[in-house]
Amino acid sequence: MSAAGRDDFFELDGQRVPLQPGDTILRAAARAGLDIPHLCWHPDVSASASCRLCTVLADDRPVAACVAPAVAGQKVECRTASLDTQRLRLLQMLFVEGNHFCPGCEKSGHCLLQAQAERAGMTDLHFEALNPERPVDASHPDVLFEPNRCILCQLCVRASDEMDGKHVFAIGGHGIATRLLIDSPSGRLGDSALSVDDRAAHICPVGALLPKRVGFAVPIGERPFDTEDTRG
């Protein structure tokens, strides 16, 4: 145990962030109410460092803040011009790799990908849209699987493994062909052990896994990522 003082803090963009034993940079920052942009991190499951949106410079070395241990006295930079541009390009790549139609999506206003892109100041796609062909799986009576919106963050995989104990999801394939796999004889969600009451059915940060019959229930202006600036 260190005495109170410099050893109990690290510095994030010039602000002192208190540490607890076992903290990662992202967890300590989140507890202090400081925002490090992220997509694949959730406080209730283990970290996977798959999206890399939370990349920060820790003592000048780039690390994923969701898995990098917070070290007392360390100087961490998050909002530099270079890292902000890197995040913007990363978000644009996520958008062109899938089929993200915000205007018609039930998740709009509830979507972490959309919110992070808006906060990053993303106004265009920059890259060529790939328009992949990914058939929708509506076979489950209560949960829709819309792979066009999947960003392979693995939150459903971890939620099913760690909180539901069902192992319904996994990641398969390589490179651009990487996709979400469903553990069922047909490979379809309706034949899997997933229940709408599972955490995995609700943890998706985008609109890829959605409980059915609740879309558009919350009006524009009252959705989680709406702000006072939002029209409507």
Next chain:
Amino acid sequence: MSAAAAPTPVRKLRVATVSLGGCFGCHMSLLDIDERLFELIEKVEFDRSPLTDIKTVGPCDIGLVEGGLCNAENVEVLRAFRAHCKVLVAVGACAITGGLPALRNHLDVGDILQSVYARVPDDPELPLPLNRVLPIHEVVQIDVALPGCPPPADAFWQLLQDLIAGRAPQHLPGLIRYD
């Protein structure tokens, strides 16, 4: 009134607007700047636009392009806009991403025409559809993008104010929306 007392006339910026594969919702949102239209019209004049009914685009300072590229005519009009506009703005989700028309991109154009019209239309007045609906930045260089479905009226106002003042467009928080 003597001529000396008259203020030096400031050249109005010339603005062209068009809806390609769009729904005119972005144009409606532009009109939603409401009474600020009177202030705007003191500083700009419109070239080709649904507001003027001028059919061809001439030399312009600003081009506002709504909608993505669904057919060969859209491509021709977009190229004319790029050739004539100093600052070309992609306006709205369809221009920037292809938008909802791009939902057809994983379907065969022939199958779509067959299922909608029961035959493939054969009329020289109809422009040929593209195999894939394209966002406009895949065909021409875009200078500014104004996201939203539609972009909020305040986003149009901010953009036009910035361009009229000769500033780089500012994308203020809350004015970047995708829905």
